[in-house]
Structure formats: structure tokens, C-alpha cells
Amino acid sequence: MNKRYPFDGIRLIQRLEKPTKPPYLICNIDGFTEKASKDLKKIMGFDYMGSAEFEWQAVPKAFQKIKEYHLKNNGYTNKIILENKTEIPYICEKGLEQKVETLIRQLAENERKINLKEYCGLKDALKRVEHAERFSGWLELQKPFMFFIDDKTYKKTLKLFNKKSFDFHKS
Numbered sequence: 502m503n504k505r506y507p508f509d510g511i512r513l514i515q516r517l518e519k520p521t522k523p524p525y526l527i528c529n530i531d532g533f534t535e536k537a538s539k540d541l542k543k544i545m546g547f548d549y550m551g552s553a554e555f556e557w558q559a560v561p562k563a564f565q566k567i568k569e570y571h572l573k574n575n576g577y578t579n580k581i582i583l584e585n586k587t588e589i590p591y592i593c594e595k596g597l598e599q600k601v602e603t604l605i606r607q608l609a610e611n612e613r614k615i616n617l618k619e620y621c622g623l624k625d626a627l628k629r630v631e632h633a634e635r636f637s638g639w640l641e642l643q644k645p646f647m648f649f650i651d652d653k654t655y656k657k658t659l660k661l662f663n664k665k666s667f668d669f670h671k672s
Contacts, residue, residue, distance in 0.1 A: 512618045514619075514639050515555055517649075537669040554642075561669050563642045570595075577597070581605055591605065592648075592662070623648075638655065
């Protein structure tokens with residue numbers, strides 16, 4: 502395992518953006534069910550990442566995995582407090598919370614030490630750097646979990662994971 506990165510092989514973190522008016526997904530993500538796409542447009546958009554690894558239905562599949570472990574009561578949600586007193590809520594699978602918290606702290610400090618596939622921007626978003634002000638959260642695609650800087654996005658996303666008759670990914 503990379504000593505700087507708490508997970509083996511995970512380097513794909515999708516940036517989530519605040520919803521826009523009129524609502525639309527910033528980057529058109531293929532593979533979401535019609536219902537998921539409609540509901541997500543009200544909560545978030547997906548920033549264009551620029552690498553093929555973020556395509557081919559990776560985002561809807563990650564959402565579906567989070568929903569599945571959440572509905573099996575194997576989901577875990579909490580908030581960490583960074584040194585600057587910023588609260589970062591997150592959603593992950595039980596047993597991964599220490600690794601998720603470690604990663605969030607590393608991203609807030611210096612993401613360049615982690616060797617991500619694409620720019621994450623958590624540190625810039627926390628500093629309110631102009632290009633990062635639109636970010637509301639992030640989705641890790643390979644060992645799916647989410648973390649947020651916008652509490653409203655976090656709470657609305659969590660509600661979606663509680664809907665039993667709701668699927669994110671088209672099978």
C-alpha cells in the first residue's frame with residue numbers, strides 16, 4: 502500500500518458541484534436511471550474530469566454500491582473536524598471510516614502527495630479559491646464513498662440512499 506494513500510489503488514475521485522438553475526448535470530453522465538438523473542439534478546452536478554476512467558458508467562455504479570451497502574445497514578456516516586474547525590461529513594462502508602478520514606485529511610492538506618488521477622480540489626474549495634467555489638462534495642469511484650463541504654448536499658444525498666425502491670444504475 503502507498504504510505505501516503507490509505508487505500509490500495511484508489512485514485513479516482515469525482516468532483517461534485519452545487520446544483521444549477523435550471524437544474525442540469527454539469528457533465529452528462531451515462532448510465533443513471535431516469536429517476537436518479539432527475540433527482541440528482543436537484544442536488545448536484547458532476548464536474549468534467551477529463552479521463553476515461555471516470556466514464557463508462559463508473560459514477561452511477563459507485564452511487565449504486567453506496568446505496569446497496571447503506572440499505573444493508575453496512576453504511577456509515579459521520580463528520581470529521583479539520584484543524585481549521587471545518588466539518589466534513591462523509592458516507593462510507595462500515596470498517597472504512599478510519600481510511601476515509603485519513604484520506605480526507607490528506608486531501609485537505611496536500612492532494613499532490615497522493616498522486617490522484619485528476620485534480621480533487623478539496624483544499625482549494627476549503628480556502629474558497631475562485632475556481633473551486635462551485636464544489637460541494639466528492640465521490641470516490643473504486644471503493645465508493647462520498648464526502649462533502651456543503652451540508653445541504655450531504656443531507657439530500659443521504660435521503661436518496663434511504664429510498665428502497667430507487668436504483669441509480671441502469672442494469
